[in-house]
Amino acid sequence: MDPAAAKLIGAGLASIALVGAGVGIGTIFGNYLQGALRNPSAAQSQFANLLLGFALAEATGLFGLVVALIILFVF
Amino acid sequence: MIEAAYAAEEAAHGAHDGGLPNPMHQFEIKRLVPFELFGFDASFTNSALYMVIAATLITLFTVYAMRGRALVPSRLQSVAEISYEFVANMVRQNVGTDGMKYFPFIFTLFMFVLALNMLGMLPYSFTVTSHIIVTFALAAFIFIAVTVLGFIKHGVGFLKFFVPSGVPVVMLPLLVIIELISYLTRPISLSVRLFANMMAGHTMLKVFGAFVVALGFLGGWAPLAFMVAFTGLEILVAFLQAYVFAILTCIYLNDALHMHH
Numbered sequence: 001m002d003p004a005a006a007k008l009i010g011a012g013l014a015s016i017a018l019v020g021a022g023v024g025i026g027t028i029f030g031n032y033l034q035g036a037l038r039n040p041s042a043a044q045s046q047f048a049n050l051l052l053g054f055a056l057a058e059a060t061g062l063f064g065l066v067v068a069l070i071i072l073f074v075f
Numbered sequence: 076m077i078e079a080a081y082a083a084e085e086a087a088h089g090a091h092d093g094g095l096p097n098p099m100h101q102f103e104i105k106r107l108v109p110f111e112l113f114g115f116d117a118s119f120t121n122s123a124l125y126m127v128i129a130a131t132l133i134t135l136f137t138v139y140a141m142r143g144r145a146l147v148p149s150r151l152q153s154v155a156e157i158s159y160e161f162v163a164n165m166v167r168q169n170v171g172t173d174g175m176k177y178f179p180f181i182f183t184l185f186m187f188v189l190a191l192n193m194l195g196m197l198p199y200s201f202t203v204t205s206h207i208i209v210t211f212a213l214a215a216f217i218f219i220a221v222t223v224l225g226f227i228k229h230g231v232g233f234l235k236f237f238v239p240s241g242v243p244v245v246m247l248p249l250l251v252i253i254e255l256i257s258y259l260t261r262p263i264s265l266s267v268r269l270f271a272n273m274m275a276g277h278t279m280l281k282v283f284g285a286f287v288v289a290l291g292f293l294g295g296w297a298p299l300a301f302m303v304a305f306t307g308l309e310i311l312v313a314f315l316q317a318y319v320f321a322i323l324t325c326i327y328l329n330d331a332l333h334m335h336h
Contacts, residue, residue, distance in 0.1 A: 051315055052322060055315055055316065058272070063264075063271065066270075
C-alpha cells in the first residue's frame with residue numbers, strides 16, 4: 001500500500017478515539033443536569049467539579065487526536 | 076550554521092495545495108531576532124515575543140489595578156481581586172491552608188497560561204501553548220518540583236503513596252505497578268491536555284476560516300455563523316484549560332504534601 005494512503009487511513013482510524021470523548025462528556029453533563037434538577041441548591045457547589053470532569057474526559061479523546069496528527073505530520 | 080537552516084526552511088515553505096491554505100502554518104516558529112549562543116540557536120522567536128507580551132500584560136494589569144489599594148475597590152481593582160480570590164480559593168480548597176505558601180506559584184502559573192491562551196485568540200496572533208515543548212516544559216517542572224517536595228516532606232516514606240491502604244496483599248505487586256505508571260504519566264497527560272486542546276481548536280478555527288473564504292459571498296455565511304459560535308467556545312476552552320492546568324497542579328501538590336489516597 002502507498003505510504004501516503006496508509007498515513008491517511010491511519011489518521012482516520014486514530015480519530016475514532018474521539019467517540020469516547022463525546023460519550024464521556026455527554027455522560028458527565030447529563031449526570032450533572034440530573035443531579036441539578038433534583039437538588040438545585042447543591043448544583044452551584046459542584047460546578048467546579050463539572051468543569052474539571054469535562055476537561056479530563058475531553059483530554060483522553062484528544063490524546064487519540066494527537067496520535068492522528070502525529071501520524072499525519074511526523075511520519 | 077544557522078543561516079543554512081534558515082535557507083532550507085525558506086525553500087520548504089509550501090503555500091497552498093490546490094486552493095485551500097494549510098491550517099498548520101499558523102504554528103510555525105519564526106525567528107524575529109536571530110541569535111546564537113555557544114552554538115545553540117537562541118533566537119528571539121515569535122513564541123518568545125508572545126510570552127514577553129503575556130508576562131508584561133499580567134504585570135502591568137495587576138500593578139496598575141492595585142495601585143490605589145482602596146478598601147472599597149474600583150471596577151478595575153475588583154477584577155484583580157476577583158482573579159486573586161479565584162486562585163486563592165482554589166489553592167485553599169485543594170491544597171489546604173498550609174498550601175497557601177505555594178499560592179504565588181499557582182497564581183503565576185494560572186495567569187500566565189490564561190494570558191497565553193487568550194492572546195492566541197486574537198486574529199493573526201500566535202498561540203504559545205499550542206506547542207508541546209512549551210506545555211511539556213511547564214508540566215515537567217511541576218511534576219519534578221512536586222515529587223521533590225514530596226520526598227523532602229516525607230523522606231523515603233513518600234513511596235507509601237503508591238501503596239493504597241486496605242488492599243489484599245495478593246494484589247499489591249500489580250497495584251503498586253499500576254499506581255506507579257499512572258503517577259509517571261501525570262506530566263504527559265497534563266502537558267498533552269493543554270497542547271491538544273489549543274492545537275486542535277486553532278486548527279479548526281483556521282480550517283473553518285478557509286471555508287468562509289472558499290464558499291465566497293453566497294455560501295460563506297454558514298461557516299461564518301459556525302465560526303462565531305466556535306470562537307466563543309474556544310475562548311471558553313482557553314479559560315477552562317488554564318483553570319484545569321492550575322487545579323490539577325494543586326491536586327498533585329496536595330498528593331505530595333498530604334499523602335491521602
